[in-house]
Amino acid sequence: EAQVTQNPRYLITVTGKKLTVTCSQNMNHEYMSWYRQDPGLGLRQIYYSMNVEVTDKGDVPEGYKVSRKEKRNFPLILESPSPNQTSLYFCAVGGGRYSPLHFGNGTRLTVT
Amino acid sequence: GQSLEQPSEVTAVEGAIVQINCTYQTSGFYGLSWYQQHDGGAPTFLSYNGLDGLEETGRFSSFLSRSDSYGYLLLQELQMKDSASYFCAVSRDDKIIFGKGTRLHILP
Numbered sequence: 001e002a003q004v005t006q007n008p009r010y011l012i013t014v015t016g017k018k019l020t021v022t023c024s025q026n027m028n029h030e031y032m033s034w035y036r037q038d039p040g041l042g043l044r045q046i047y048y049s050m051n052v053e054v055t056d057k058g059d060v061p062e063g064y065k066v067s068r069k070e071k072r073n074f075p076l077i078l079e080s081p082s083p084n085q086t087s088l089y090f091c092a093v094g095g096g097r098y099s100p101l102h103f104g105n106g107t108r109l110t111v112t
Numbered sequence: 113g114q115s116l117e118q119p120s121e122v123t124a125v126e127g128a129i130v131q132i133n134c135t136y137q138t139s140g141f142y143g144l145s146w147y148q149q150h151d152g153g154a155p156t157f158l159s160y161n162g163l164d165g166l167e168e169t170g171r172f173s174s175f176l177s178r179s180d181s182y183g184y185l186l187l188q189e190l191q192m193k194d195s196a197s198y199f200c201a202v203s204r205d206d207k208i209i210f211g212k213g214t215r216l217h218i219l220p
Contacts, residue, residue: 031206033208035210040212041212042199042210042211042212042213043155043199043201043210045207045208045209048206048207050206056206058207059207059209090154090155095203095208100157100160101145101147101155101157101201102157103154103156106153106154
């Protein structure tokens with residue numbers, strides 16, 4: 001069964017404390033991406049990766065880092081979280097030109 | 113720039129048909145997709161239009177007209193479980209850009 005596994009589901013942290021949200025897939029897909037979802041703003045792409053060691057900025061990359069050292073994993077890193085990064089985050093696999101996106105279950109992050 | 117416009121909310125009656133429109137201002141995109149998201153859940157893929165015309169998948173159909181920069185999602189025989197948010201999205205270059213979503217309310 002195709003799976004996109006995101007952890008943790010819920011995370012509460014304080015401003016400035018580095019955190020990582022993990023994402024792994026068993027679909028052997030080259031394309032992975034991160035989105036944040038905020039009320040009234042829909043889904044906005046943070047970063048995407050077309051393959052190992054290939055990453056690029058989406059529409060809202062400020063304050064985030066990613067890495068793609070292996071095909072199955074694509075962690076999202078917040079080096080110094082701030083309250084405006086409080087949001088619902090989704091990892092997605094697939095996309096690009098013709099492939100539909102498969103989303104992880106989401107991570108609800110609260111930064112106080 | 114690139115933008116997709118869709119109504120923020122739509123209300124329909126159980127058993128009826130509802131159409132959710134999506135207009136866009138972008139060029140050179142590969143196709144228009146639709147996703148469904150229930151409260152507390154992740155978006156799930158519904159349909160994709162790479163070419164102009166109608167695509168049908170069970171009770172759901174999706175339409176694309178590139179000349180009109182317009183697409184829609186049609187839901188037939190509405191059921192209460194169809195209450196959700198629906199997002200249109202375009203695939204352009206290596207990015208997928210989403211509309212802000214349409215909240216569908218279904219009345220019994």
